[in-house]
Amino acid sequence: FTPNAAEIAAGIVEKVRVNPGNYVDKKKFEQIEYSDAEYLEEIDRIRERFTPLVLLCKKHGTAMRIGTNHGSLSDRIMSRYGDTAKGMVESAMEFLRIARSLNYHNIVLSMKSSNPLVMVQAYRLLVHQMMEEFNECYPLHLGVTEAGDGEDGRIKSAIGIGSLLEDGIGDTIRVSLTEDPEFEIPVCKDIVKRYEDMPADTVSSGNVRLAYSPFEYRRRESNEVKNIGARNVPVVVADFMQAGEILPDHLVNIGYRYDAITDKWSIGDAAADLIYSGDKTVSFELPGTLRIVCDHKRWAEERKFGHYPLFQGKEFFSATGRSPEVNFVAVEAEEISGDFIAAVNGDYTIVLCIYSNARNGLQRIRLAVNRLMQASVHVPVIIAVESHSKTIDEQLIDFSVQAGGLFLDGMGDGIWLMNDPGKMESKMVTGRTYLQASNNHAFLNNTSFSILQAVRTRISRTEYISCPSCGRTLFDLQETTTRIRSVT
Known part of the structure; x- marks a missing residue:
């Protein structure tokens, strides 16, 4: 925050961090409007105050991180760009241009925000801007600041950091949790572990034209099929494929509780909308907001109320019995070709459940949805993700990165998470946990709603945001956050 302190530190430490929002500029809102001349005068003032630090870093061989924070954009940046990813990028670029003009390049940049959507857009836009302006990129340090604690902090961090790593963006990472610092490193390691020995994708997608903007959020246009798609919030599918008989008591794990007396x-705020039951049907009367998806063959035999069929890929096109209301079609992303797209176009009963078995499943599904968008086919899409990781911590990361990354690009009308609990070696979450997960169904349901909450597409509970760096120096942030949770 203080240029004088930064200049002293530059001669001692290996790297200094500068926040463009408060290194010279301030956030006092003393001046709301800036003319072009006034704006340029402020740039000159920044150059005058920032240059000594750059020269000291050059002299001592000290590296510098130019770290923009979404929560501390200056009055001047806010007046011209607003509270936007573009404002974050321009805030950093002003300092980077000055450093480059002094032939100083020992620089890392970061674009941190507590909102994964803003954070991802800012990093993507920064890379684009550097390539446009300099034809080269500086190293990037990734992080979701003030991510919170418990599942929320881990999921938000995984969505923000993982989505960018999936894009090939990022050189170092930091997970910021409102927990003891030693709990942050394991989350970092779980995120990075996804990319160890990642094989090169041998499938060539050619020259892809994007039907969406990676720099701004706009939900993909889709048809309304019952309560799925269009302006409806994304639905949550609870996977009961491996369960035996489904009983009323089992539904407590996905947000429903039955009172036999009344x-x-x-129905809870985080109650699933659909159950996939595999080759089973349900024999009791369902809650009004819950429906069953079962295999097409079983559905055709019984055609029970509140049940809908699931077809496997192209099986749908040759099937004789279809639902007049909703037909779910599970399809591998690579199968979504021109012929498939033409076949589903115009059918207002279809909901696609798109999955990928590839290591780079996020890119495969994103490419498949992009094909639908290019063809102006508005079939609703449920993002289906299966994790084969051996620990619950790793599965939390897998689900968050792959499903969350797609929702950040506006591509999901629903979420369906799957795993095989019998193959997991550890079912205990490391660090704090606030969501009761007595079994696998509860874990998957909680994770689904937490992902939708993190990407701001379906809000189901209060969100707690706190800054670990500042708070630790003033009071016990963990204890204070717990007290606030207990009374709100």
């Missing part, structure tokens, strides 16, 4: 269901 013969009524109570």
Whole structure:
């Protein structure tokens, strides 16, 4: 925050961090509007105050991180760009241009925000801007600041950092949790582990034209099929494929509780919308907001109320029995070709459940949805993700990165998470946990809603944001956050 302190540190430490929002500029809102001449005068003032630090770093061989923070953009940047990713990028670029003019390049940049959507857009835009202006990129340090604690902090960090690593963006990472610092490193390692020995993709997608902007959020246009797609919030599918008989008591794990005395269901804020039951049907009366998806063959035999069929890929086109209301079609991303797209176009009963078995499943599914968008086919899409990781911590990262990354690009009308609990070696979450997960169904349901919450597409509970760096120096942030949670 203080140029004088930074200049002293530059001669001692290996790297200094500068926040463009408060190194010279301030956030006092003393001046709201800036003319072009006034704006340029402020740039000159920054150059005058920032140049000594750059020269000292050159002299001592000290590296510098130019780290923009979404929560501390200056009055001047806010007046011209607003509270946007573009403002974050320009805030850093002003300092980077000055450093380059002094032939100083020992620089790392970061674009941190507590909102993964803003954070991802800012990094992507920064890379684009550097290539446009300099035809080269500086190293990038990734992080979601003030991510929170428990599952929320881990999921938000994984979505923001992982989505960028999936894009090939990022050189170092930091996970910021409102927990003891030693709990941050394991989360970092789980995120990075996804990219160890990642094989090169041998499938060539050619010269792809994007039907969406990676720099701004706009939800993909889709048809409304029952409560799926269009302006409806994304639906959550609870996977009961491996369960035996499904009983009313089992639904407590996905947000429903039955009271036998009143013969009524109570429905939680994080209650799943659909159950996939495999080759089973349900024999009891369902809550009003819950429906069953079962295999097409079983559905055709019984055609129970509240049940809908699931077809496997192209099986749908040759099937004789279809639902007049909703037909779910599970399809591998690579199968979504021109012929498939033409076949589903115009059918307002279809909901696609797109999955990928590839290591780079996020890119495969994104490419498949992009094909639908290019063809102006508005079939609703449920993002289906299966994790084969051996620990619950790793699965939390897998689900967050792959599903969350696609929702950040506006590509999901629903989420369906799957795993095989019998193959997991550890079912205990490291660090704090606030969401009760007594079994695998509860874990998958909690994770689904937490991902949707993190990408701001479906809000189901209060979100707590706190800054670990500042808070630790003033009071016990963990204890204070817990007290706030307990009374709100």
